[in-house]
Amino acid sequence: MMETNTLYIPRLEDVEKAASILENIVDKTPLMQNITYSRRLGANVLFKREDLQNVRSYKIRGAYNKINSLSAEERKRGIVCASAGNHAQGVALSCSELGIKGRIYMPFPTPKQKVEQVKMFGGEFIDIVLYGDTFDDSYQAAVTECEEAGKSFVHPFDDEKVIEGQATVGYEIIRQASKPIDYVFVPVGGGGLASGLSSIFNVLSPNTKIIGVEPEGAPSMKTSLEKGTNTKLEKIEKFVDGAAVQKVGDKTFEVCKLFLHNMVTVAEGKVCQTILDLYNKDAIVVEPAGALTIAALDQFKEEIKGKNVVCVLSGSNNDITRTAEIKERALLYAKLKHYFIIRFPQRAGALKQFVAEILGPDDDITHFQYSKKHNRENGPAVVGIELKNQEDLVPLIQRMKSHKFYGDYLNDKPDLFQFLV
Structure with missing residues (x-):
């Protein structure tokens, strides 16, 4: 059948x-x-x-309800989970409340603050294992331990x-x-x-x-x-x-x-x-x-x-x-933060002119880095500019181009943007 x-x-x-x-x-x-x-x-x-x-x-709600449902034998063997954040904290507190030993796998890049929080909630009842570079790495290691040791896996959502x-x-x-x-x-x-x-x-x-x-x-x-x-x-x-x-x-x-x-x-x-x-x-x-x-x-x-x-x-x-x-992502989304490659003309005083004549009265430079460490006033630079109003962008670019400062606009070039900024 x-x-x-x-x-x-x-x-x-x-x-x-x-x-x-x-x-x-x-x-x-x-x-x-x-x-x-x-x-x-x-x-x-x-x-x-x-x-x-x-x-x-x-996350404590699901974690505790799951761990509490385990049989006496399953509790004795202990539980395992993988998480880089809130689920780990919920599991840790649940283990502490129920007196069950748990092992929590977290990827190496997990912020120290989150690791410390998990330790604080779990106390003596949990062990933290930092494993792999991603959650998927930690997840696979946790599942492998469950299969080999007969422990219960506490899934973060699909349970x-x-x-x-x-x-x-x-x-x-x-x-x-x-x-x-x-x-x-x-x-x-x-x-x-x-x-x-x-x-x-x-x-x-x-x-x-x-x-x-x-x-x-x-x-x-x-x-x-x-x-x-x-x-x-x-x-x-x-x-x-x-x-x-x-x-x-x-x-x-x-x-x-x-x-x-x-x-x-x-x-x-x-x-x-x-x-x-x-x-x-x-x-x-x-x-x-x-x-x-x-x-x-x-x-x-x-x-x-x-x-x-x-x-x-x-x-x-x-x-x-x-x-x-x-804050940076919010400004980029609001189209108030813009990054450019600025090509300073081959003359002395170009940087001073850029600040005095190219920037608008409400514009603010929030990032400035020469791409070459020598010949500073005569080379390209990555410049981040914060505007007060979205409408100020087009006039700013026009002034850059008319005075031969404009090199490139980086906001719409994500690969180059992430590499340079």
Whole structure:
């Protein structure tokens, strides 16, 4: 008799059981109205503040629910996971709470701050193994150990108990909301949160539209939904590290295919500007993945007017050393930061003339590097210029060309841009 594959869909009773298990483990994060975005968009915009969770992301929910489900024998053998971020912290705290030994594989380039956080949450119950240059390297090493030692692997998203744990975010939102919710915007990486949340809304609030949001440089779920099959991307932009995967989960894809109403992407630069806006206007600190849902709101500004809208802020584990890059990407996205190769004419005083006559009154040089270390005033240089208004770019280029300073524009040459800047 031919074996048939049964489609997995999280059941309400399993999500309620997960919520009960997590009762004294996770924080019931607030569902808060945000005045800034509510006024700007003419909607009632609410933030589900998983950035305030005890490990500063929702990942503890799925990790704990999975590890807690293991048998006594499985607990005795210990668990293994691979992660460079939030999942590792969730697993570490879960091991500490349950008294289970865990080994966490992380790639060598993982920031020291994240490694220290994992150690802090896991204490004596976890060992950290730095392995390989990428998450995929660490993942393969973790899977190999599980196979050889008979240990349980705690997947970051493509696992039924993990999905049911993440679904408790949606379960909480429904119970916290004082009015029916029209839209929920949910970030998508591997799809664990999106599949869990959308399935619980399908049961308890089926008229709510669930909108998935991915970074533009890693549209794994969007691509898979458009093709109708789970598709691995050959190359991704990893800046939004909490939501940048080459392939979403097989289980999560099937659920999202059923219950997501729309799947959109947001440019990384837009995410960066959102991070800065949240900090400057609302004193909210989020990681790039945590800003995805808010960054997507402008795409729906006409559709959500007068509606009750929830954005899930998925995490706040942001490394402060990334601030300069976040600001830079935001300026590039807003077309306010521009890089040029400037060819200084073969005469003395050319640099002085460039500053006095070529730059506009509101233009600011933020990067300057000669490509040759000798003959400085008579050679090409890479120059970064920050503008006050987008409209100032064309006149600036015209002045460069008319005075024979213009060499090349680098913003639209990504390979050369990354090499020189």
